[in-house]
Amino acid sequence: MWKWSETDLSQNSANKEVCVMSDKKSSEKADPTAEAAPAKSGGLLRTVVIVFLLIGIAGVGFVLGGRGAAVPAAPAAADGAAAEAEKEAEKEKEKKGPIVEMEPINVNLAEGHYLRIAVALGLSPEVELKEPEEFDKAAASDVVLGTFSGMAMADLTSTEGREKAREHLLKALEPHYGKEVVHVYFTEFVMQ
DSSP states (O other): OEEEOHHHHHHOTTOOOOEEEOOHHHHHHHOHHHHHHHHHHHHHHHHHHHHHHHHHHHHHHHHTTTTOOOOOOOOTTTTHHHHHHHHHHHHHHHTOOOEEEOOOEEEEOGGGOEEEEEEEEEEOTTOOOSSGGGSOOHHHHHHHHHHHTTOOHHHHHSHHHHHHHHHHHHHHHHHHHTTSEEEEEEEEEEEO
16 A cells, blocks of 8 residues: 655655555554454453363362362161161271281183282281281182182173172181181282
């Protein structure tokens, strides 16, 4: 776009015409409405994004435990027996006996798979050990090998399958230890 500059005409005494090519940037700066619209929409967009981020952060805080509300108490009349069962379970937890940890064992499963398992034996509260090392673990290692050798990997992948194997192992330990072993913990359970 060509513009006539009055200053150039007045300075030129010979009435020579001077043409000046305008700069698009300077014409855009001269129009205040053209610049104000993008600034408002950019500011609005930024504000909306910030508000959504703050709402998201507050939501995550709420979900992760900042609820602040107390847990309502269970009705006493309907849960009288359940409350007694919970008290008995708490007493049993307090009466835990020693726990004897065994070294991890590699067991061959069916179809060329293997299992690396470490077991801890929860002993009865009546069993008194000065040191966990004084508990004879040889029979327990033998029972673990015999229980898991040749089992199918598919039988052990589900939680139900592992729980059945745990119960079977506990029953298989009974002839060797009597009522001394009351619980079996899997501290390592890796299949390949």
